Amino acid sequence: MSWHAIDALDDARSATTGLLLPFDLGTWLRLALLAVFVGAGASSVSVNVNAGGAVTPGLPGAPFEFPFRDLSLPTPETLPDVRTLAFGVAAAVAVLLALAFWVVSAVMEFVLVTGLVDPPVRIRAPFRAQFGNGLRLWAFEACVGLLALLVVGVPAALVVLGGVAVGPGLLLALLPILLVGVAVAFLVALLVRLATDFVVPAMLAEDCGVLDGWRRVLSTVRAEWEEIALYLLVRLTLSALVGALVAAGTLFLAVLVALPFAVLGGAVLVAFSALGGLSLLAWTLLAVVGACYLLAVAAASALLLVPAVAFFRYYSLFLLGRVDEGLDLVDATRATDGDADRGDGGVGTGGPPAR
Template sequence: MSWHAIDALDDARASTADLLLPFDLGTWLRLALLAVFVGAGASSASVNVNAGGAVTPGLPGASVEFPFGELPLPTPETLPDVGTLAFGVAAVVAALLALALAFWLVSAALEFVFVTGLVDPPVRIRAPFRAQFGNGLRLWAFEACVGLLALLVVGVPAALVVLGGVAVGPGLLLALLPVLLVGVGVAFLVALVLRLSTDFVVPTMLAEDCGVLDGWRRVLPTMRAEWEEFALYLLARLTLGALVGALVAAGALFLAVLVALPFAVLGGAVLFAFSASGPGALPLLAWALLALVGACYLLAVAAASAVLLVPVVTFFRYYSLFLLGRVDEGLDLVGATRATDGDADGEDGGGAGTGGPAVR
């Protein structure tokens, strides 16, 4: 018995090579930008910044000694009132939330742009983004509703337990244990729904020109009928994702070290230039230039890591597209039916390949 979830791996590999090779800078850069938004589990890096200086403890009016001067510590008289402080915190939180929601919405729209580029190369961004923004908004609303529902399922029981008069201590932890177990199960279900939505409902919406719920209604019978194939797909994707994730993390670390060399030289030049001007602490301009060098370094590492993710995200998305096309001919966007026929001919001695991506 031939498993479509296994055969689709070779189809995805061949189509990824066809799209990315021979190397085209424009294609790679556009896919790198898409990888930032639809990336297959990119790793994050933390940066620790340590500003040297001695803190003088004790009395109000003490100061922190920085290389560029002394800054007075705040005193109760210099602190803003509670209302102003609360307004400032709320404004910062609102701004960060707005940025996160905007990034989320753009990511949802670019899911469709990504599939469109793989199905009908060359990869484009601006025109497909305008055309698919409505679908992206629908996907974003669906994901938001799923997340809100999960939050209510876990948050309401947790709030009832916490506000139910249970004293803080072992008893409260024991009462929250069932809620935590439910939360783990809900988190797993949410991750599964969102994964299936991205991998299979998005191409279904493109193939059938429908919304998210109609896309789920269209593809769900196929998932039920071929549940073994989709279960094997999830297992293969999880396993390959872990292996590839480790390789990508190692590659990103190597790139971070490699990219650091020119920026280290540049930072050293800044230090030498200002230290040569005379003894004493570095001026504020020097620290500003060093901060700019550090920001450019982080941007360069992020860009290099995004390029590193291009073959990864391309392969995994082709994998889902070829599996969907193999199990449901009506949702075949990449010529998976031809690939299946070629496999059959190959078993009979004919032999045929995938031939790259094709449009229905």
């Protein structure tokens, strides 16, 4: 018995090779940008910046004072209030940026599928065309996330605020909630995986909304649940392997590109130390050097993710086309029929056909 979830791997490999080779810088850069937002479902590279302290310009221990008292600038007495306000503003900006990134990521899911189905990969025009679909996908993910938060957060809050003393009793009371949280997290991850891998192509194929896309996909999942289960198992295994490889490659590149930035940062430290100490300008320059280093590492990691992004999305598209011809965006049936003629298991044209 031939399993579509296994056969689709070869189709995905052939389509990925046809898309990425021969090398085209524009295609790789656009896919790297998409990788920043959609990832590969295999790994994620994040940089956590802790800004819990405050940098005081001048010599260590020297108080920070403004020389112009007549400009209504903060005084030492009002500085704590200013810090609180600044923290609140920074938190609000961070939340808005995270929300915007989330929305753009949902739109980019459709941009990626559009580019893989009908190359060359483009960004701007598909983004404008698919913005509405992206908002619908984001709304679905937000509702699922909010529901999961309520299912786990409300009981946890009731236990913590219910007067249970901190100790073994509290831990024992929270244990069932923790187990439920693990199950809910698994369910949310499964729903998001099915949404990005199958519902997004279904919305494009049927020109429908996210709920109609789910109805269409669920009928296929019920009919071909063995194939879908095997796909999820294979994808999880490959994702773990690819994630380890990408993490190792990113670490290697991070060490490789660190040398020039370390030399530049050291030069700034030596120069300003010779001038009498680290001033505000020195800290600013060091922050710029550090930010450029992080951007360089992030760009290198995104380029490493390009083959994985293309392969995994092609894998889901070919499987979906094999189990449901009505949702076939990449002519998986033609690729299947062509296996006997070509003997390579690839797509007939060496890449996805234009639609």
